[in-house]
Amino acid sequence: MTVHDPLLQPLRLKGLTLKNRVMSTAHAPAYVKDALPQERYQLYHEEKAKGGLALTMFGGSSTVAPESPSAFGQIDISDDRIVPVLQGFAERIHRHGCALMVQITHMGRRTRWDVADWLAPVAPSRVREFQHRSFPKELEKEELRRIVQAYAAGARRAKEGGLDGVELLSGGHLPDQFWSPATNQRTDEYGGSTRNRVRFSLEVLEAMREAVGPDFVVGIRMSGDDLWDESVSPEESLEIATIHAESGLLDYVNVIGSNVNTDIGLSRLIPTMGQRTAPFLQRARAIKQAIRIPVFHATRITDLETARHAIAEGWVDMVAMTRAHLADPYIVAKLERGEADRIRPCVGAGYCIDRIYVGGDALCVHNPATGREATIPHVIRPSEGPKRRVVVVGGGPAGLEAARVAALRGHHVTLFEATDRLGGQVNIAARLDRRREIIGIALWLAREVELAGVDVRTDTYAGPDDVLALAPDVVVIATGGTPDAGFLREGEDLVLSTWDVLGGQAKPTGDILVYDATGQHQGLSAAEHLAKQGQRVTLVTPDRMPGHELGATNSSRFMKELHGHGVRFVADERLMAVRRDGNGVVALTRNMYTDATGEHRADHVVVEHGTVPADELYHELKPGSLNHGLTDLDALAAARPQPALARLGDGYALFRVGDAVASRNIHAAIYDSLRLCTVF
Numbered sequence: 001m002t003v004h005d006p007l008l009q010p011l012r013l014k015g016l017t018l019k020n021r022v023m024s025t026a027h028a029p030a031y032v033k034d035a036l037p038q039e040r041y042q043l044y045h046e047e048k049a050k051g052g053l054a055l056t057m058f059g060g061s062s063t064v065a066p067e068s069p070s071a072f073g074q075i076d077i078s079d080d081r082i083v084p085v086l087q088g089f090a091e092r093i094h095r096h097g098c099a100l101m102v103q104i105t106h107m108g109r110r111t112r113w114d115v116a117d118w119l120a121p122v123a124p125s126r127v128r129e130f131q132h133r134s135f136p137k138e139l140e141k142e143e144l145r146r147i148v149q150a151y152a153a154g155a156r157r158a159k160e161g162g163l164d165g166v167e168l169l170s171g172g173h174l175p176d177q178f179w180s181p182a183t184n185q186r187t188d189e190y191g192g193s194t195r196n197r198v199r200f201s202l203e204v205l206e207a208m209r210e211a212v213g214p215d216f217v218v219g220i221r222m223s224g225d226d227l228w229d230e231s232v233s234p235e236e237s238l239e240i241a242t243i244h245a246e247s248g249l250l251d252y253v254n255v256i257g258s259n260v261n262t263d264i265g266l267s268r269l270i271p272t273m274g275q276r277t278a279p280f281l282q283r284a285r286a287i288k289q290a291i292r293i294p295v296f297h298a299t300r301i302t303d304l305e306t307a308r309h310a311i312a313e314g315w316v317d318m319v320a321m322t323r324a325h326l327a328d329p330y331i332v333a334k335l336e337r338g339e340a341d342r343i344r345p346c347v348g349a350g351y352c353i354d355r356i357y358v359g360g361d362a363l364c365v366h367n368p369a370t371g372r373e374a375t376i377p378h379v380i381r382p383s384e385g386p387k388r389r390v391v392v393v394g395g396g397p398a399g400l401e402a403a404r405v406a407a408l409r410g411h412h413v414t415l416f417e418a419t420d421r422l423g424g425q426v427n428i429a430a431r432l433d434r435r436r437e438i439i440g441i442a443l444w445l446a447r448e449v450e451l452a453g454v455d456v457r458t459d460t461y462a463g464p465d466d467v468l469a470l471a472p473d474v475v476v477i478a479t480g481g482t483p484d485a486g487f488l489r490e491g492e493d494l495v496l497s498t499w500d501v502l503g504g505q506a507k508p509t510g511d512i513l514v515y516d517a518t519g520q521h522q523g524l525s526a527a528e529h530l531a532k533q534g535q536r537v538t539l540v541t542p543d544r545m546p547g548h549e550l551g552a553t554n555s556s557r558f559m560k561e562l563h564g565h566g567v568r569f570v571a572d573e574r575l576m577a578v579r580r581d582g583n584g585v586v587a588l589t590r591n592m593y594t595d596a597t598g599e600h601r602a603d604h605v606v607v608e609h610g611t612v613p614a615d616e617l618y619h620e621l622k623p624g625s626l627n628h629g630l631t632d633l634d635a636l637a638a639a640r641p642q643p644a645l646a647r648l649g650d651g652y653a654l655f656r657v658g659d660a661v662a663s664r665n666i667h668a669a670i671y672d673s674l675r676l677c678t679v680f
């Protein structure tokens with residue numbers, strides 16, 4: 001059946017044959033070392049190449065000039081020192097029959113001035129950029145030649161590096177800043193009419209083409225709909241795409257949508273869960289119909305059915321599943337093996353993209369192997385050592401992952417879960433309708449656990465006797481935690497938890513104060529849930545802004561909903577106590593800076609303060625364990641076998657993972673278990 005699958009048909013692009021229609025578009029995962037794509041970066045892409053995709057594009061926003069410094073961990077392609085690194089990279093990827101291309105860019109105003117060489121960002125006009133906070137210098141005409149040549153030199157390095165092509169990023173970056181009337185207010189020949197505004201990008205492409213010759217693949221990435229009323233209209237985007245496609249300089253057009261002018265614009269360009277899937281596919285199709293060169297497209301196409309439909313109908317020529325490959329680099333291999341139903345889904349949590357804007361590296365919320373290929377395997381192979389009896393207690397993400405990995409290693413695994421459902425806190429998070437896709441994390445794990453042959457016992461509150469009756473060699477405690485209200489000086493019994501609210505056990509009405517001390521999803525989700533039910537919500541946080549720990553795409557989706565539903569915000573106040581007050585309650589707060597006390601009357605107070613480890617069972621089993629429950633942290637950090645496992649044979653080793661250790665997140669929970677269990 002797969003032989004005729006439209007997704008598996010090759011595409012010729014000049015002298016290059018792409019073996020199928022699935023690709024990953026350029027992104028900047030911030031895996032660079034010394035601003036170059038070294039081992040970590042390459043292994044990440046190699047895993048996808050092993051997984052069967054036809055083209056992996058790396059170096060999202062690789063910068064060509066010093067006044068366009070890296071703002072989120074990009075590659076520096078402005079110097080010839082990159083060429084040998086690219087050559088090694090290309091060889092590594094080509095071994096797997098996969099093509100490799102790089103995206104180059106000049107960020108224009110979309111960067112910071114206080115990094116690298118402290119050079120002022122430049123732009124067609126002096127229009128403020130919100131995300132990187134620059135007030136750019138207006139480009140003088142005399143400077144353009146140098147920038148054009150910098151692009152050409154970047155393209156030449158891509159070719160000398162043995163890559164299969166180079167992509168010019170326009171969307172949101174310097175070429176697009178010339179296209180957009182919102183950022184181009186020039187009165188010279190680079191401003192005004194469409195022809196004038198595309199002059200710069202055409203000059204850049206001419207120079208790039210001259211540098212690489214006629215046979216090398218050159219493409220452009222551009223928005224087909226800026227979703228910004230001050231910017232280029234969809235009709236003009238189509239005209240711009242046509243002008244570029246007909247220039248004879250390009251081999252493909254890679255279509256995106258939205259803009260990167262604001263956080264909310266970015267959240268539409270790289271959509272989180274709860275937004276429409278494939279939102280710009282029809283824009284890509286419209287461009288495809290208007291031009292005669294191939295069209296590439298990505299944006300929240302996460303399932304093979306949509307991807308296949310887009311190819312089969314001829315709407316696009318290459319379909320990218322970019323974040324989907326962060327979640328599972330083996331998408332094509334699984335499709336070819338007839339195991340498409342085992343693909344780990346991209347749930348659109350936005351954890352990857354949001355981390356890079358807070359200085360982190362791009363990590364998948366539920367695949368901790370991504371970006372850690374040097375130490376953590378994506379494919380779990382059976383252990384060559386002795387087969388163990390493993391008991392896992394707790395069926396949340398940490399417990400499910402421990403059970404999955406241990407079973408795939410060939411051990412006999414029993415998983416106890418106290419409730420009737422696997423998934424733990426993921427089930428609660430998914431109760432906010434807008435974030436319901438997060439359930440995909442639990443569903444995938446639960447199915448894999450089943451396929452791996454784990455003996456799953458739900459509705460079983462396991463005590464020490466239940467565990468010991470199985471004569472385990474290894475016990476993994478993944479019992480999670482319970483909502484913490486113990487920090488309050490008084491009134492612990494008067495407050496509700498975010499779990500109560502999201503889980504539906506409590507349905508508070510009226511004036512509701514939601515206190516969010518973590519700045520992650522839980523508090524904001526509860527506030528959104530209540531506000532959407534028509535309650536009057538005030539969100540109080542000790543942080544300097546709500547959602548303090550969330551990055552741009554997630555926080556902007558919350559803020560859109562919270563502002564849209566009239567939620568009020570109080571920052572910098574710590575909740576100290578709650579007292580009964582008539583039919584309601586009064587929340588006593590203290591300002592984080594002045595220590596001034598405050599009083600907020602409400603009908604109910606809902607608290608998010610992380611979880612307290614549910615560690616009773618752990619403490620009961622600890623005295624009898626070989627390792628006294630201690631996890632060797634050096635071994636865990638390096639994903640080496642736990643020393644206690646060498647002493648097995650006479651008793652059990654005991655470990656705890658996830659929130660049973662300390663209140664953290666899904667990624668931390670799964671990573672704990674994966675690196676613990678993949679090495680025995």
Ligand SMILES: Cc1cc2nc3c(=O)[nH]c(=O)nc-3n(C[C@H](O)[C@H](O)[C@H](O)COP(=O)(O)O)c2cc1C
Nearest residue numbers: 025026027028060061298299300321322323353362
């Ligand atoms: C961590 C991360 C960094 C990204 N950086 C870039 C970039 O530098 N240049 C670019 O054109 N797109 C970038 N993107 C956008 C992706 O190429 C892609 O368009 C986006 O993820 C939507 O496609 P998807 O839904 O298939 O993931 C980035 C995406 C992610 C997740």
